[in-house]
Amino acid sequence: MTPPFPVAAVYPPLLEKERALSALQQEVITLKKQHDAIILAHNYQCEDIQGIADYVGDSLGLAYQAAQAKASTIVFCGVHFMAETAKIVNPTRKVLLPDLEAGCSLADSCSAEKLAAIKAAHPELYVVAYINCSAAVKALSDVICTSGNASKIVQKVPADRPILFVPDQNLGNWVSRKTGRAMQLWPGNCYAHVQFTPNALLRTKAAHPDAPIVAHPECTEAVREMADMVCSTELMVGWCRQQKASKIIVTTEAGMIHRLQREVPEKTFVAAPTDRCACNECRFMKMNTLEKVRQCLIRQSPEITLPETVRRAAEIPLQRMLEWSK
Numbered sequence: 001m002t003p004p005f006p007v008a009a010v011y012p013p014l015l016e017k018e019r020a021l022s023a024l025q026q027e028v029i030t031l032k033k034q035h036d037a038i039i040l041a042h043n044y045q046c047e048d049i050q051g052i053a054d055y056v057g058d059s060l061g062l063a064y065q066a067a068q069a070k071a072s073t074i075v076f077c078g079v080h081f082m083a084e085t086a087k088i089v090n091p092t093r094k095v096l097l098p099d100l101e102a103g104c105s106l107a108d109s110c111s112a113e114k115l116a117a118i119k120a121a122h123p124e125l126y127v128v129a130y131i132n133c134s135a136a137v138k139a140l141s142d143v144i145c146t147s148g149n150a151s152k153i154v155q156k157v158p159a160d161r162p163i164l165f166v167p168d169q170n171l172g173n174w175v176s177r178k179t180g181r182a183m184q185l186w187p188g189n190c191y192a193h194v195q196f197t198p199n200a201l202l203r204t205k206a207a208h209p210d211a212p213i214v215a216h217p218e219c220t221e222a223v224r225e226m227a228d229m230v231c232s233t234e235l236m237v238g239w240c241r242q243q244k245a246s247k248i249i250v251t252t253e254a255g256m257i258h259r260l261q262r263e264v265p266e267k268t269f270v271a272a273p274t275d276r277c278a279c280n281e282c283r284f285m286k287m288n289t290l291e292k293v294r295q296c297l298i299r300q301s302p303e304i305t306l307p308e309t310v311r312r313a314a315e316i317p318l319q320r321m322l323e324w325s326k
C-alpha cells in the first residue's frame with residue numbers, strides 16, 4: 001500500500017453514560033435467566049456482548065469457567081474451537097455458539113489427518129497443541145496450551161521427548177525463545193495478527209511517543225521485538241493497569257480495547273493499525289452479534305456436539321493443561 005497510511009484509532013476513557021445497557025442487552029439478560037444460561041465471551045467479542053457476559057476473558061480463563069459452569073446452558077461468544085473446548089471439559093452442559101461459521105484460520109491450518117500421519121511416522125514426538133485447534137487435533141495431542149500458559153506447559157514436557165508445537169509458529173517461536181526449549185513448529189499463523197507490521201508500529205509510536213507497546217504472541221517476531229510487553233489478552237489487563245503511562249498501544253484484535261476500557265478506565269488506548277486498516281478485527285470473532293445471541297437463546301441452537309470418542313480423547317490433554325497450569 002502507498003501512503004497515506006491509516007491513522008491508529010485512539011480510545012480515551014469512557015463517559016459513564018456510554019456504559020448504559022440497551023433494550024436488546026436487557027432482553028438478552030432476561031432470556032439467559034429464563035433458560036438457565038451463562039454467557040462466556042472472549043476478549044475479542046464486540047462491546048455489546050462483552051457488556052452483558054457473565055465472564056469475559058482469554059482462552060485459558062474461558063476454559064476454566066466452562067469447566068466449572070453450573071448453569072445448564074453455556075452460550076459461548078467466541079469462535080468454534082473455544083465452544084468445542086467448553087463442551088469437551090463440561091459435556092453435560094448444552095453449549096451454544098451464536099454463529100457456527102465463527103471459525104479460526106489458525107485452527108484450520110492444522111488438519112487431524114496430516115497430524116496423525118506425522119505422529120505415525122515419528123512416534124517419539126510429544127505434541128503440544130495451542131488451544132486454537134479442532135477437537136480432532138486436540139484428541140491427537142499430548143497436552144494443550146494457551147498463550148497465557150504456553151511457557152509453563154512447555155517447561156513441564158519430559159526433557160527426553162522432542163516437541164512438535166502446533167499450529168501457531170509465531171507463538172511457538174516466542175515460547176521456544178523464552179524457555180530455551182527447541183521445538184518443531186507447525187507452519188500455521190493467525191491471519192489477523194500477522195497483519196501488524198514493524199512499519200505500522202513505528203508510525204504509531206511516532207504519533208504517540210510516550211505510549212508503551214503491548215503485543216500478542218501471535219504477532220510476528222519482528223513486531224514482538226518492538227513491544228515493551230508480549231502476553232496473552234488476559235495478562236494485558238494487569239500489565240496495562242500497572243503502567244505509569246496514561247496511554248498504551250495495544251497490538252492485538254481491536255475488541256480487546258473494550259475489555260481494557262472497562263477494567264482500566266483511567267487510561268487511553270491506541271489500537272495498533274496495520275498498513276491497510278486503522279485497527280485490526282478478526283472476521284471470525286465478529287461473526288457473533290448480540291442479535292444472534294438473542295436468537296440462539298430463543299431457538300436453543302446452534303448447538304455444539306461432538307462424537308464421544310473424540311471428546312474423551314481431547315479431554316485428556318485439556319485436563320492435563322488445566323492441571324499443569326494451576
Ligand code: 13P
Nearest residue numbers: 058059146147232233234
Ligand atoms: P488468548 O489466548 O489471549 O485468548 O488469544 C486467543 C486468540 O485467538 C488470539 O488470537
Ligand code: SF4
Nearest residue numbers: 104105106190192282
Ligand atoms: Fe483465530 Fe486469529 Fe481470529 Fe484468534 S484472532 S480466533 S487466532 S483467526
